[in-house]
């Protein structure tokens with residue numbers, strides 16, 4: 001039986017050819033493809049700069065360091081996210097503080113952010129859950145009023161847009177943030193195997209990110225002239241978070257197909273909507289007029305009466321080769337967080353309610369119509 005996962009990469013022969021080309025050159029890491037990919041990504045998002053690194057988690061970590069998060073600081077994020085978001089705050093020594101979500105779209109609720117701001121708060125990390133942009137103009141206003149930095153976790157949202165003052169704004173353009181983070185893990189919109197990026201419009205942040213990605217090493221033309229061509233300085237404690245040239249060749253080739261991939265995701269969403277719209281057992285995601293989701297995940301939400309059947313439905317789909325998933329177990333309920341920060345079930349009721357109801361079903365560009373129909377059939381036969 002062929003397994004249908006909830007998400008999967010699409011790699012074709014042109015992608016492979018681009019990678020092979022780089023493998024035959026002298027530069028398999030730190031070569032020209034990195035700049036090329038960064039420029040293409042910045043152009044796509046409408047930002048001035050992009051810095052590519054070894055993973056989305058590394059990108060989040062560096063973004064947190066670039067705004068000087070550290071011991072004694074707090075950063076506000078959502079409990080409805082992948083562990084990487086709050087963990088990257090923890091890596092810097094700062095404390096992640098959770099703010100509950102808005103039930104309808106599962107994004108962080110700006111009203112809840114306001115309640116969590118203290119004198120120690122330094123940054124907000126909103127996550128564009130499932131590909132639906134957060135209310136960035138509102139979050140931006142809150143940040144400005146309180147002197148906070150914003151790092152968008154857009155690992156689900158490459159290609160997503162939202163409308164503000166009757167203009168469409170692309171996620172990653174950093175119109176309402178300091179930096180935006182992407183992941184190129186195989187389940188995301190485009191892949192480099194492992195990989196990630198930060199976009200920004202701020203030159204200082206850009207230079208800091210470049211430095212931190214490679215051991216905090218700084219070098220410029222003036223130094224080379226005065227002290228010798230070999231000369232460099234370590235100005236901060238950085239890491240080896242570099243991405244390789246052949247990964248960037250793959251990223252570049254993938255980026256060319258991004259818009260078509262999102263189009264195909266939409267087609268599948270339309271098929272799901274058509275077949276599921278009259279069902280009595282679960283609610284469907286709703287795309288408001290002022291957002292264009294990148295449709296990273298397709299989540300159904302079981303109605304309250306049926307949440308006890310989620311385990312059975314999950315098991316049945318699994319038996320038929322359909323690997324549904326649950327995104328996410330609220331982070332504050334993880335044993336590590338419970339022990340370290342004394343958080344518990346009940347602390348974030350909206351996120352917890354969402355968790356009990358949600359189920360992610362397959363959505364990725366190479367999912368065939370026949371398999372979409374199979375997913376629909378299996379779900380409809382159960383409910």
Ligand SMILES: *Cc1c(COP(=O)(O)O)cnc(C)c1O
Pocket residue numbers: 055056057058081082084085127153155156183184185194195196
């Ligand atoms: C995938 C993901 C990350 C981490 O990305 P990696 O590239 O796997 O390190 C961070 N945040 C969210 C919301 C993600 O989905």
